[in-house]
Amino acid sequence: xxxxxxxxSQDPIRNSxxxxxxxxxxxxxxxxxxxxxxxxxxxxxxxxxFFVLSRGLMTFTLDHINPFxxxxxxxxxxxxxxxxGNLQFGAMPMIVGSFLVTLLSALVATPFAIATSLFMVxxxxxWGKKIMQPVVELLVGIPSVVYGFIGLxxxxxFLRNIFGGSGFGILAGTIVLFVMILPTITSLxxxxxxxxxxxxxxxxxxxxxxxxxxxxxxxxxxxxxxxLTAIVFGMARAFGEALAVQMVVxxxxxxxxxxxxxxxxxxxxxxxxxxxxxxxxxxxDVLWTLAMLLLIMSLFFNLIIGLIGKxxxxxxxxx
Amino acid sequence: xxxxxxxxxxxxxxxxxxxxxxxxxxxxSNVVGSTQxxxxxxxxxGSTALQPLAERAGSEYEKINKETSITVQGGGSGAGLTxxxxxxxQIGSSDIFAEQQSSIQAAKLSDHRVAVVGIAPVxxxxxxxxxxxxxxxRKIFTGEVKNWRDLGxxxxxxxxxxxxxxxxxxxxxxxxxxxxxxxxxxQEQDSNGTVQKIxxxxxxSISYLxxxxxxxxNLNTISIDHVKPTQSNVETNKWKIWGYEHxxxxxxxxxxxxxxxxxxxxxxIQSGIVKKLGYIPLAGMQVTKNSQGKVSGK
Numbered sequence: 001x002x003x004x005x006x007x008x009s010q011d012p013i014r015n016s017x018x019x020x021x022x023x024x025x026x027x028x029x030x031x032x033x034x035x036x037x038x039x040x041x042x043x044x045x046x047x048x049x050f051f052v053l054s055r056g057l058m059t060f061t062l063d064h065i066n067p068f069x070x071x072x073x074x075x076x077x078x079x080x081x082x083x084x085g086n087l088q089f090g091a092m093p094m095i096v097g098s099f100l101v102t103l104l105s106a107l108v109a110t111p112f113a114i115a116t117s118l119f120m121v122x123x124x125x126x127w128g129k130k131i132m133q134p135v136v137e138l139l140v141g142i143p144s145v146v147y148g149f150i151g152l153x154x155x156x157x158f159l160r161n162i163f164g165g166s167g168f169g170i171l172a173g174t175i176v177l178f179v180m181i182l183p184t185i186t187s188l189x190x191x192x193x194x195x196x197x198x199x200x201x202x203x204x205x206x207x208x209x210x211x212x213x214x215x216x217x218x219x220x221x222x223x224x225x226x227x228l229t230a231i232v233f234g235m236a237r238a239f240g241e242a243l244a245v246q247m248v249v250x251x252x253x254x255x256x257x258x259x260x261x262x263x264x265x266x267x268x269x270x271x272x273x274x275x276x277x278x279x280x281x282x283x284x285d286v287l288w289t290l291a292m293l294l295l296i297m298s299l300f301f302n303l304i305i306g307l308i309g310k311x312x313x314x315x316x317x318x319x
Numbered sequence: 320x321x322x323x324x325x326x327x328x329x330x331x332x333x334x335x336x337x338x339x340x341x342x343x344x345x346x347x348s349n350v351v352g353s354t355q356x357x358x359x360x361x362x363x364x365g366s367t368a369l370q371p372l373a374e375r376a377g378s379e380y381e382k383i384n385k386e387t388s389i390t391v392q393g394g395g396s397g398a399g400l401t402x403x404x405x406x407x408x409q410i411g412s413s414d415i416f417a418e419q420q421s422s423i424q425a426a427k428l429s430d431h432r433v434a435v436v437g438i439a440p441v442x443x444x445x446x447x448x449x450x451x452x453x454x455x456x457r458k459i460f461t462g463e464v465k466n467w468r469d470l471g472x473x474x475x476x477x478x479x480x481x482x483x484x485x486x487x488x489x490x491x492x493x494x495x496x497x498x499x500x501x502x503x504x505x506q507e508q509d510s511n512g513t514v515q516k517i518x519x520x521x522x523x524s525i526s527y528l529x530x531x532x533x534x535x536x537n538l539n540t541i542s543i544d545h546v547k548p549t550q551s552n553v554e555t556n557k558w559k560i561w562g563y564e565h566x567x568x569x570x571x572x573x574x575x576x577x578x579x580x581x582x583x584x585x586x587x588i589q590s591g592i593v594k595k596l597g598y599i600p601l602a603g604m605q606v607t608k609n610s611q612g613k614v615s616g617k
Contacts, residue, residue, distance in 0.1 A: 080493065166480075251506055262505070281420065
């Protein structure tokens with residue numbers, strides 16, 4: 001009995017088989033590390049939502065501003081009372097401004113992005129990879145304040161000389177955003193095109209399609225969901241962009257009546273106003289409500305991307 | 320299953336947020352710390368207009384009092400007032416009276432004025448007008464007059480550039496000029512520096528700047544009712560567009576904070592840095608202004 005026991009405890013092979021190996025311990029440690037990181041991220045996301053929503057809803061719950069009037073009102077006058085002594089909080093000019101610059105810039109950027117990426121993937125892959133790809137990636141990395149500054153010193157005076165007026169406005173904002181989201185859309189479109197399996201190209205060419213027919217009828221069709229995802233990503237970036245737009249859009253909270261009209265976006269009103277208002281005042285609360293609208297919009301964009309991804313889709317890896 | 324979990328999560332967040340948002344006035348300003356203790360670190364937060372001045376005065380003070388460290392941050396007048404009310408900073412700087420900011424309990428704060436800032440209308444060089452009446456100026460900023468031709472200038476559309484709503488400079492300007500009328504909805508820029516650049520480059524544009532920023536070749540300073548925007552005219556209130564730079568403390572200023580404010584108001588700083596950076600020293604002022612904008616002799 002005792003002999004056997006001794007034998008057991010001294011048997012190194014048995015011990016090594018029964019105990020956890022070092023690599024198993026490492027495995028466990030890694031798993032718990034990534035799990036705790038995940039939980040931390042979850043808590044942070046939850047807190048952000050909770051914070052922005054609770055602050056944003058104060059406008060309606062504590063300041064008793066009608067949500068309908070807030071969203072559809074067209075007069076934004078948060079600090080100086082009108083003739084009747086009322087402050088007016090109508091966020092429509094900012095909502096319209098945000099959507100206008102976003103949609104217009106996506107509209108202009110998309111054809112450019114598709115053309116560029118077609119060139120890089122289908123027409124001249126070698127040259128594209130060597131020169132165009134680094135250029136596109138470089139453009140993604142430029143900070144938005146640089147784009148804004150270029151907009152302020154180049155685009156705005158240029159527009160002023162052509163169209164007159166101050167030069168600030170929707171068009172200037174669109175141009176700056178166009179340059180900013182172009183690389184985003186382009187690089188995602190490149191991925192979508194590259195994910196189209198090669199036998200699609202080969203089959204199309206084999207049955208006698210020209211290169212243009214192959215691109216137009218097969219590649220673009222097959223990559224459509226991926227391209228749509230790219231466009232929505234670009235729009236999400238444009239919608240949330242604050243600094244660059246604020247520098248060129250003019251920041252007048254009025255309903256825009258033309259491309260040269262000064263306008264304001266949700267982000268530009270937020271960044272300009274947040275330092276000038278005191279915590280707990282109506283003026284501060286309405287800014288939080290604008291932030292809440294932005295958050296909801298970015299959720300909405302995510303939802304769209306998710307929906308597009310769900311469609312049958314080769315660019316997501318089904319080969 | 321996963322979908323339901325997400326849905327439940329979203330509903331839970333919304334309900335919680337709604338409950339919290341309807342019961343709590345503010346998430347931050349309820350806490351009052353005991354920052355008035357005799358600390359050697361002074362944190363100044365708020366007005367960006369006062370920021371360069373406070374930084375310079377702070378570093379001068381640090382040279383004399385080696386064990387004190389003074390940190391100056393911007394963030395805007397609203398942020399300054401909020402944070403000093405919450406007790407999270409020693410000094411909250413502001414371009415406007417605490418009474419003018421709703422949700423700030425001004426009675427709990429004490430006001431220390433450290434400088435006077437004069438504000439003057441400026442136009443682009445191509446607007447040849449040098450003088451306007453107060454009434455004409457008001458008509459420009461309420462949008463009643465839209466072309467310089469109607470004021471005796473060139474045939475050029477007027478482009479009004481405002482500061483962001485709620486900014487101290489804009490509040491002072493509108494209080495002195497607009498006489499209660501609503502300002503025109505024009506484009507807004509968030510700093511003196513940006514406004515200066517835009518007015519210097521955009522034809523027919525008009526805005527207002529604090530005296531320290533009126534430099535550069537393409538700017539045209541406007542006199543009002545033939546009074547020039549100068550320091551001596553502000554001191555006698557002949558020039559009506561001016562306001563104070565305030566430093567607010569939570570309750571009475573104590574210890575190092577009180578010493579620093581006293582130093583700021585001393586003759587050395589007032590006639591030195593204050594003047595040099597384009598502000599107007601308090602000592603020379605022959606009038607005072609209260610939070611309602613009423614001016615009385617000193």
